[in-house]
Amino acid sequence: xxxxxxxxxxxDDEAPARRRxxxxxxxxxxxxxITVVGEAQHGREALDLLQSAPADLVLTDIHMPDMxxxxxxxxxxxxxxxxxxxxxxxxxxxxxAAFEVNAIDYLMKPVRVQRLLGALQKVPRLKPVSxxxxxxxxxxxxxxxxxxxxxxxxxxxxxDIVYLKAELKYITIRTSQREYLLEESLTKLESEFGSRFVRxxxxxxxxxxxxxxxxxxxxxxxxxxxxxxxNGVAETLPVSRRQQFVVRDVGRETAA
Amino acid sequence: MQSIIRQNGHRPAxxxxxxxxxxxxxxxxxxxxxxxxxxxxxxxxxGFFGExxxxxxxxxxxxxxxxAILWLxxxxxxxxxxxxxxxxxxxxxxxxxxxxxxxxRRVLPAPSSASLLLWIVWALVAACVLLFYFQLRAxxxxxxxxxxxxxxxxxxxxxxxLFNSINAVLSLVRKEPKRAEIAxxxxxxLFRVLMRDNxxxxxxxxxxxxxxxxxxxxxxxxGERLKIDWNLKSMPGDALVPPLVLQPLxxxxxxxxxxxxxxxxxxxxxxxxxxxxxxxxxxxPYRKMGGRHHAGNKMALANVKERLALHFDAEASxxxxxxxxxxxxxxxxxxxxxxxxxxxxxxxxxxxTPVRSRRSGxxxxxxASGVFAVQxxxx
Numbered sequence: 001x002x003x004x005x006x007x008x009x010x011x012d013d014e015a016p017a018r019r020r021x022x023x024x025x026x027x028x029x030x031x032x033x034i035t036v037v038g039e040a041q042h043g044r045e046a047l048d049l050l051q052s053a054p055a056d057l058v059l060t061d062i063h064m065p066d067m068x069x070x071x072x073x074x075x076x077x078x079x080x081x082x083x084x085x086x087x088x089x090x091x092x093x094x095x096x097a098a099f100e101v102n103a104i105d106y107l108m109k110p111v112r113v114q115r116l117l118g119a120l121q122k123v124p125r126l127k128p129v130s131x132x133x134x135x136x137x138x139x140x141x142x143x144x145x146x147x148x149x150x151x152x153x154x155x156x157x158x159x160d161i162v163y164l165k166a167e168l169k170y171i172t173i174r175t176s177q178r179e180y181l182l183e184e185s186l187t188k189l190e191s192e193f194g195s196r197f198v199r200x201x202x203x204x205x206x207x208x209x210x211x212x213x214x215x216x217x218x219x220x221x222x223x224x225x226x227x228x229x230x231n232g233v234a235e236t237l238p239v240s241r242r243q244q245f246v247v248r249d250v251g252r253e254t255a256a
Numbered sequence: 257m258q259s260i261i262r263q264n265g266h267r268p269a270x271x272x273x274x275x276x277x278x279x280x281x282x283x284x285x286x287x288x289x290x291x292x293x294x295x296x297x298x299x300x301x302x303g304f305f306g307e308x309x310x311x312x313x314x315x316x317x318x319x320x321x322x323x324a325i326l327w328l329x330x331x332x333x334x335x336x337x338x339x340x341x342x343x344x345x346x347x348x349x350x351x352x353x354x355x356x357x358x359x360x361r362r363v364l365p366a367p368s369s370a371s372l373l374l375w376i377v378w379a380l381v382a383a384c385v386l387l388f389y390f391q392l393r394a395x396x397x398x399x400x401x402x403x404x405x406x407x408x409x410x411x412x413x414x415x416x417x418l419f420n421s422i423n424a425v426l427s428l429v430r431k432e433p434k435r436a437e438i439a440x441x442x443x444x445x446l447f448r449v450l451m452r453d454n455x456x457x458x459x460x461x462x463x464x465x466x467x468x469x470x471x472x473x474x475x476x477x478x479g480e481r482l483k484i485d486w487n488l489k490s491m492p493g494d495a496l497v498p499p500l501v502l503q504p505l506x507x508x509x510x511x512x513x514x515x516x517x518x519x520x521x522x523x524x525x526x527x528x529x530x531x532x533x534x535x536x537x538x539x540x541p542y543r544k545m546g547g548r549h550h551a552g553n554k555m556a557l558a559n560v561k562e563r564l565a566l567h568f569d570a571e572a573s574x575x576x577x578x579x580x581x582x583x584x585x586x587x588x589x590x591x592x593x594x595x596x597x598x599x600x601x602x603x604x605x606x607x608x609t610p611v612r613s614r615r616s617g618x619x620x621x622x623x624a625s626g627v628f629a630v631q632x633x634x635x
Contacts, residue, residue, distance in 0.1 A: 017427065042518055063416070065517045
């Protein structure tokens with residue numbers, strides 16, 4: 001049993017739902033030392049709050065604007081000391097089955113105080129859910145990629161990304177502002193965000209929205225290849241021989 | 257009890273000859289018949305057009321005369337037993353043929369009497385085929401009404417909404433018990449309507465009261481994020497509409513237009529009457545989002561569309577489109593009101609076939625139309 005006070009962050013886009021959880025946590029207070037470190041309306045706000053006010057437990061709704069609960073849980077894993085996450089959900093037939101299968105903790109809204117107390121008592125023994133198990137949940141694609149910089153989690157909005165390029169150990173995320181280093185697999189990113197990016201090379205995914213055009217370049221040996229021209233960044237990227245068909249496919253879409 | 261009897265009690269019935277859909281179907285079928293007849297007689301282009309114009313010169317006046325008589329007689333015909341009705345329709349067809357033939361003989365130089373027989377035989381064939389077709393159609397549609405009702409029951413309210421609303425009411429119980437009471441009363445009214453038999457038309461003002469209660473519950477949850485712009489000044493409150501024609505669309509508006517964003521958004525409801533039609537325009541902000549949101553939307557739209565078609569056939573429509581500032585649903589339906597004296601007849605007719613019942617309802621109701629539009633959009 002924890003002899004310290006359990007720090008809790010509440011995340012829900014509906015104010016009444018947060019208020020209800022606060023009331024219930026007050027009720028648990030007698031049996032279990034708790035402090036609510038903050039309330040957030042969606043995942044992004046929760047991540048911001050956690051940078052300055054660490055918590056041991058995050059109680060989060062699943063269905064929220066801007067960043068949903070499942071994406072939040074994935075980004076939280078980048079923290080040096082990730083909090084335990086317990087999901088709260090009003091109704092989510094499919095998700096609930098997936099939660100059961102992957103032994104991920106969740107509470108059904110309306111939450112009963114006994115159930116909440118039971119969950120709180122388990123927290124000190126719980127480990128954060130692994131990213132593999134989170135991936136098993138029927139979630140929609142993330143809206144942000146997250147990287148750790150000087151022990152802070154930095155979110156890169158997906159719509160800002162010009163290209164993703166695999167280099168030795170890392171993936172470089174390029175936005176029109178700067179670059180970030182990410183530790184993930186390019187293949188998995190491609191399958192998660194399939195329609196948004198197009199693979200122009202074995203090591204490179206380019207955001208369709210940023211493709212300005214293609215240009216034929218003659219190499220020193222007399223052969224030629226295509227280069228992708230990009231909006232927002234000056235550099236160009238080579239299209240590999242195997243991926244040459246994208247020049248025609250993307251070109252057609254842009255023309256249409 | 258009533259609903260059980262109705263579900264099993266499909267009896268054959270004449271189509272409503274005042275229904276635009278019925279009339280169109282007859283016009284199209286008979287003219288196609290005339291075309292085929294001309295083609296069969298003469299397939300060379302020159303001769304074909306001659307045959308066609310001869311046939312049309314006979315068919316059109318004949319057809320319009322029969323349709324006019326049936327239009328006038330329709331309310332009475334619908335109240336008669338099916339077989340009597342059939343006999344009267346066929347008799348009308350024969351008599352109209354004789355009258356027209358006589359009239360034409362006086363004007364034009366004598367056509368042979370064989371052609372009178374020919375007219376009437378073809379007309380009777382057409383009448384029988386069409387009556388058979390309408391009979392089949394009524395039979396096909398009748399289970400569809402039951403099906404549509406079931407569908408409506410299941411697809412109408414998202415469980416998500418029910419549980420979130422209960423949760424929101426729970427959050428009020430301790431500190432604002434009065435608001436909790438009102439919210440629970442709204443929920444009771446909403447679910448009473450959701451759970452009853454909703455096959456009969458109901459006044460538009462009831463539907464809008466339901467919408468108001470529904471949106472109050474949503475506002476309880478969503479607070480400032482949901483803004484509603486009502487525009488009901490020229491709404492015909494007495495217009496009869498299928499129950500739950502607007503509420504599911506508003507639910508969509510909130511679910512797709514408001515919930516996905518933390519920014520406030522406006523749902524606007526504009527209901528008005530113009531040129532005998534009721535229009536409802538609903539607008540909400542349009543959020544471009546991943547796939548999971550959009551499947552549900554199509555289902556609710558299809559559901560409302562199907563119910564409109566079952567009640568009003570070609571006289572109602574539902575269109576949805578993405579506009580510059582949001583998503584918009586536009587419903588148009590005929591303006592019908594309940595005539596208190598006619599309620600009995602309407603209900604009797606309703607017990608026979610769904611399509612016809614809506615029609616005979618119209619006989620006793622003032623005909624005009626109004627339009628509904630529901631819009632949901634970003635604020």
